[in-house]
Amino acid sequence: MPLLSKHQLSKSTFMYGCQCPKRLWLHKFMPQVRDEMSEGQAAIFQQGTDVGMLARELFPGGVDASPATNYDYQQSVADTARYMQEGHSVIYEAAFQFEGILCAIDIMVKQNEKWVAYEVKSSTKVKPTFVQDASLQYHVITQSGIALSDIAIVHLNNEYVRQGPLDMQALFSISSIWNEVIELQDFITEKIVELKKVLKLKKAPDIEMGAHCNNPYACDFMGFCSEGIEVEEPDYGEVNIDQDALKEFVGELEYPLYFMDFETWMAAVPEYDGHWPYRSVPFQFSVHKQAHPNAAVEHFDYLAEGPESSQRDFAEQLMAVLGEQGSIVVYNIGFEKTRIRELICDFPHWEDALNTLNDRLVDLMRPFRSKHYYLPEMQGSYSIKKVLPALVPSLSYEHLTINNGGDASSIFYNLRKEEDAAKVKEIRAALREYCGLDTWAMVKILEKINEKLG
Ligand code: SF4
Structure with missing residues (x-):
């Protein structure tokens, strides 16, 4: 995801904020205190990127609006608009912006004169958190003037067993989440207002660690947040x-x-x-x-x-x-x-x-x-x-x-x-x-x- 100014939101930072406003603030203003990524986490991240690239083969022949560097997100937004005007019907990493929020969507496809947004996930099922981030994408895409006829998650099919060359149609499943996304729009609008306020804070919000630190993902500021916390002697029962x-x-x-x-x-x-x-x-x-x-x-x-x-x-x-x-x-x-x-x-x-x-x-x-x-x-x-x-x-x-x-x-x-x-x-x-x-x-x-x- 391209880097944004400290006071702008993106899909990733919006999701951090939904998990914990402190995580969002630390990500923006104190990224240097982030925990180091383990080998296992880096591998999961890389697999996600690889699956995203592979899923493009479901919709071949597209143009790529990915930014050349992490600082070129404005170029990405401009390229996406230009590709749409030029009549391209498949755009990878299409980027949109509305009121300071930037979102990129993995694949946009024009079908019967309307656009369908596909977000690729390396998971084998649609998780609630995917619906939440697709709801933000829907908000930004539609508010920036592009009408969508559907929004869907492209994910891996765990019933597919490989025999011979990869069968792309069998490897991936496509699940429409249109209804869920429409239902979440009021929540998204309210959350954006709340998180924009967090980005104006001069110091990190005072939030204690808890179950939310691992839900829906393990937060990468746990080392920082747990510093100085007294570890009490466990009292979980008798010998x-x-x-x-x-x-x-x-x-x-x-x-x-x-x-x-x-x-x-x-x-x-x-x-x-x-x-x-x-x-x-x-x-x-x-x-x-x-x-x-x-x-x-x-x-x-x-x-x-x-x-x-x-x-x-x-x-x-x-x-x-x-x-x-x-x-x-x-x-x-x-x-x-x-x-x-x-x-x-x-x-x-x-x-x-x-x-x-x-x-x-x-x-x-x-x-x-x-x-x-x-x-x-x-x-x-x-x-x-x-x-x-x-x-x-x-x-x-x-x-x-x-x-x-x-x-x-x-x-x-x-x-x-x-x-x-x-x-x-x-x-x-x-x-x-x-x-x-x-x-x-x-x-x-x-x-x-x-x-x-x-
Ligand atoms: S470790 Fe927990 S409290 Fe600290 S920023 Fe992450 S989610 Fe928030």
């Missing part, structure tokens, strides 16, 4: 250790134990046959194996060379490491179980062997979800990111170069573009370290459960 329930859980485990974790990559636009938008494709696993109680723990792992080779090798190596007997301990069983089921669809000749793996899965999250083992330091959560530091404070993800699954996924996906061999080696080592810690953490957590049983 609870249910010995009988823990004994029952441990009694289900059969040696050898395999502590297992997967990492996956995903692409908005499926790149290979059998893939669908945002399919989670496994590329890495870590397994710690303990042959019998008190035996030394061995480590095995696998990291695919690249996305194209990730499934077959992954499945083969996994089956070889896990053998045919023993419990396979995971944290949050649904994720691994679903990935294994998907591998069965890819490789039906391995169905029996892969199904056996699923039958052997045991969820280490269970005792924590049911609060059979609970410490206040878990802060009401049973996520491994909270359970681990509560039980094993010496183990932490903080020192790792890669310390969350979202970053691991996008770093692996982008590794194919990295030409520096030393850098590739370094990144692959960091990926292995991260995934390895996930399963080592499970080894230590089970140790802690056993300690409580004496």
Whole structure:
């Protein structure tokens, strides 16, 4: 989105203001205090841009009104008006302005002498927030004198499974949101007045952090807003250790134990046959194996060379490491179980062997979800990111170069573009370290459960 003067609104800044007036103000007047974008967030942003470009193929032969630089938005508005006058019927990044508010719409198409506005989203469904931002677009486009006959969201179709070349008509769905947009017009007019007042404030509005900081999107000023806030000791309940329930859980485990974790990559636009938008494709696993109680723990792992080779090798190596007997301990069983089921669809000749793996899965999250083992330091959560530091404070993800699954996924996906061999080696080592810690953490957590049983 082009940059605007500090006192103007755009579609993005309007949406920031709808989420939180302070976010809008900080974005305009103190952008330097914004949180750094993580690898995972940058990848999501890039995927959105790529999907937008691809959707243009649904309406080919258009003219592009994108600004040459972020400062040329006035040129974009002028180009759009000129293209309309010249009789072009498809315009990409068409820009409009009305009373200091600038909006660009991904694709404008003239059909039967009337214009239809298409906004492209890389999501697989129409979210309420899309209706809100399209309502602002409708306001600006129509108030600037262009009559619309429809306004629609172009989004990805999650039922599309790629076979051969991309089928653009099947990949995208088009949903008209005309009625919802018309209904929101009074709200838009009132909100514009309110947000323009925010832009005249000399200092940021005094707004406390709350649920709105993550709704509808994670705000990028959380670091700034949370500075100086005293973190109170969590008080989420009492210590609870249910010995009988823990004994029952441990009694289900059969040696050898395999502590297992997967990492996956995903692409908005499926790149290979059998893939669908945002399919989670496994590329890495870590397994710690303990042959019998008190035996030394061995480590095995696998990291695919690249996305194209990730499934077959992954499945083969996994089956070889896990053998045919023993419990396979995971944290949050649904994720691994679903990935294994998907591998069965890819490789039906391995169905029996892969199904056996699923039958052997045991969820280490269970005792924590049911609060059979609970410490206040878990802060009401049973996520491994909270359970681990509560039980094993010496183990932490903080020192790792890669310390969350979202970053691991996008770093692996982008590794194919990295030409520096030393850098590739370094990144692959960091990926292995991260995934390895996930399963080592499970080894230590089970140790802690056993300690409580004496
Ligand atoms: S972190 Fe929360 S309170 Fe602070 S600007 Fe963002 S949304 Fe507003």
